[in-house]
Amino acid sequence: MSSLDAPDYLGHLRSDSxxxxxxxxxxxxxxxxxxxxxxxxxxxxWHLTEVHHxxxxxxxxxxxxxRDGYAEPERPGSYDELLAAFDTHxxxxxxxxAAADPADKAWSWSSEQTVGFTFRRQAHEAxxxxxxxxxAAGAPTPLDPALAADGVHECLxxxxxxxxxxxxxxxxxxxLRIDVTDTGDRIWVxxxxxxxxxxxxxxxxxDDIHVVADPGVEADAVIEGTAExxxxxxxxxxxxxAIHLHGDLAIVDHFRRAIHxxxx
Numbered sequence: 001m002s003s004l005d006a007p008d009y010l011g012h013l014r015s016d017s018x019x020x021x022x023x024x025x026x027x028x029x030x031x032x033x034x035x036x037x038x039x040x041x042x043x044x045x046w047h048l049t050e051v052h053h054x055x056x057x058x059x060x061x062x063x064x065x066x067r068d069g070y071a072e073p074e075r076p077g078s079y080d081e082l083l084a085a086f087d088t089h090x091x092x093x094x095x096x097x098a099a100a101d102p103a104d105k106a107w108s109w110s111s112e113q114t115v116g117f118t119f120r121r122q123a124h125e126a127x128x129x130x131x132x133x134x135x136a137a138g139a140p141t142p143l144d145p146a147l148a149a150d151g152v153h154e155c156l157x158x159x160x161x162x163x164x165x166x167x168x169x170x171x172x173x174x175x176l177r178i179d180v181t182d183t184g185d186r187i188w189v190x191x192x193x194x195x196x197x198x199x200x201x202x203x204x205x206x207d208d209i210h211v212v213a214d215p216g217v218e219a220d221a222v223i224e225g226t227a228e229x230x231x232x233x234x235x236x237x238x239x240x241x242a243i244h245l246h247g248d249l250a251i252v253d254h255f256r257r258a259i260h261x262x263x264x
Contacts, residue, residue: 167196
């Protein structure tokens, strides 16, 4: 499946951030965030403020690394001040992105060292935290299907399927297919094992996955649901009750183990 264009990502980043801000402006600051139980609404607001401050610095100072001078902002004391800080740092961030070429070199924690990585990653960051805000306030709204389908791919390929330099993915001859029923997208996942020793000297050996092109074989298992159902389930913001499973359930179990750790 193909990704969205940079202007589309920027448009979603703007609109989902606006909805995030709108919901939190009237939400109780101490409302619990279901998708991140340790957070209250005020923590969620500050989290996305920090995220936009950080990536705004990265884009404005590209291709410098954050190690070369980034300083974290100080958290304001009151909820009104938190809202004002979000407004300031969000505006600076989206203005920097709008003025940047997606092909420009820019630091990221991914192997993709371009501004384009930030367009995509931060559109999905804003989407998921918009969902967090709505769930905290009890005011859910639908997800855009095209963005949510891209979010399923991004979550599996980047958030769960990435491989650090110190590790190695060993593929197995088993494939699982994700069928996105409302957009028609199909995402193929190859099962495997990850192993390696991290910089702290800790050995890792665990079930893993990689997103791959259509291998031209029959899938061992299929998971199907709408883009919204699948995206929310992958991010642990939905229960997935309406998602359907077909085929070898041992393959599904391997997949579940590989994506066991939730993402905030």
